Amino acid sequence: MSSAPLNLYDFTRAGLTALVAEWGLSPVHAARLWNYLYYESTDTLAAMSDLPARLKTRLEAETTLGRLPIARETHSSDGFTRKYLLALADAHRIETVLMRYTGRVTACVSSQVGCAMGCVFCATGQMGYTRHLTTGEIVAQAVHVDRVLRATAGSAPALAEPGAVSPHHRHERLRNIVFMGMGEPLHNYDAVMKAIDILCDSAGMALGAKKISVSTVGVIPGIVRLADERRPVHLAVSLHGATQAERLALVPAARAWPLDQLMDACRYYTAKLERRIFFEWTLIEGKNDGQDQAHAVGSLLRGMPAQVNLIPLNPTAGYAGAPSHNAAAKQFQSILAGYGLPSTVRQRRGIDIGAGCGQLAVAD
Numbered sequence: 566m567s568s569a570p571l572n573l574y575d576f577t578r579a580g581l582t583a584l585v586a587e588w589g590l591s592p593v594h595a596a597r598l599w600n601y602l603y604y605e606s607t608d609t610l611a612a613m614s615d616l617p618a619r620l621k622t623r624l625e626a627e628t629t630l631g632r633l634p635i636a637r638e639t640h641s642s643d644g645f646t647r648k649y650l651l652a653l654a655d656a657h658r659i660e661t662v663l664m665r666y667t668g669r670v671t672a673c674v675s676s677q678v679g680c681a682m683g684c685v686f687c688a689t690g691q692m693g694y695t696r697h698l699t700t701g702e703i704v705a706q707a708v709h710v711d712r713v714l715r716a717t718a719g720s721a722p723a724l725a726e727p728g729a730v731s732p733h734h735r736h737e738r739l740r741n742i743v744f745m746g747m748g749e750p751l752h753n754y755d756a757v758m759k760a761i762d763i764l765c766d767s768a769g770m771a772l773g774a775k776k777i778s779v780s781t782v783g784v785i786p787g788i789v790r791l792a793d794e795r796r797p798v799h800l801a802v803s804l805h806g807a808t809q810a811e812r813l814a815l816v817p818a819a820r821a822w823p824l825d826q827l828m829d830a831c832r833y834y835t836a837k838l839e840r841r842i843f844f845e846w847t848l849i850e851g852k853n854d855g856q857d858q859a860h861a862v863g864s865l866l867r868g869m870p871a872q873v874n875l876i877p878l879n880p881t882a883g884y885a886g887a888p889s890h891n892a893a894a895k896q897f898q899s900i901l902a903g904y905g906l907p908s909t910v911r912q913r914r915g916i917d918i919g920a921g922c923g924q925l926a927v928a929d
């Protein structure tokens with residue numbers, strides 16, 4: 566027996582079935598266990614009442630259910646966002662965010678403790694990199710959010726933050742995930758993709774891959790792999806600057822993956838998968854929100870299947886920039902439209918609790 570217990574959330578369904586078979590037990594029991602993990606989001610082995618005793622004994626001795634205890638939970642004043650500081654087994658901590666938009670709930674999931682990419686306006690980047698998350702630690706965040714939604718299903722008082730509740734918010738399950746939390750998901754490619762495979766398994770949480778967005782600062786090898794492996798998730802590429810020099814000033818990773826090579830990789834992706842890319846653009850007042858920059862983005866992306874998501878800068882302690890005003894965002898959008906590029910201005914969520922884009926960081 567290995568000394569470190571196996572995290573059940575690290576296993577694909579095939580892997581779990583093989584483990585249970587190694588123990589001399591039927592695939593039927595593996596299927597029941599999988600059902601507990603991902604269909605019922607059961608949170609303890611003890612609550613898995615109809616597994617055979619022999620299986621439970623092995624599970625209790627050799628595995629762990631890698632739930633991530635909540636170290637702190639904060640709710641935004643508008644009631645639409647909840648941020649969870651979750652504790653990892655090695656005492657590191659990460660943040661996961663539950664966001665309510667009109668008609669949907671989205672989990673913003675972390676992929677690393679900290680981040681090595683160092684985007685200047687991002688609180689996670691300002692922390693530096695500590696380590697990759699395991700598949701199980703990524704899966705556990707999604708299961709956590711799903712469990713929160715189930716726990717509050719049908720109980721209006723539990724969801725009764727001001728402005729947050731409407732009857733259609735009841736009986737929810739998690740259906741949307743964005744890998745836009747702490748870390749660069751394509752820097753932790755294997756663990757992230759295995760987690761996505763687990764979460765999309767049709768016999769479990771059965772998330773649609775098209776309801777999952779993976780956001781990258783421009784890790785070219787990861788973009789090429791996504792295309793070559795024909796991964797059906799959405800891809801979001803953080804651009805922030807439309808020339809190499811302007812991008813490099815905000816995104817140090819542009820030194821390793823220059824803009825022209827990044828655009829080649831993006832064209833490879835869109836051609837191979839016949840799918841558009843979402844380009845993220847943090848709007849910083851007086852820095853990258855001018856008409857010249859909007860025209861530069863238009864020229865850069867013209868003809869590519871693309872949508873631009875404009876995100877007014879969210880405040881962080883380590884960066885002095887300010888968010889663009891609505892008028893600048895609207896003007897930026899109308900210039901992009903002239904190049905045939907659809908765009909949105911991101912709804913801001915959870916800014917008052919540091920849960921917005923670029924704000925996630927672990928601080929006591």
Ligand code: SF4
Nearest residue numbers: 680682684687690748
């Ligand atoms: S924006 Fe994303 S890639 Fe950049 S430092 Fe923050 S977490 Fe890392």
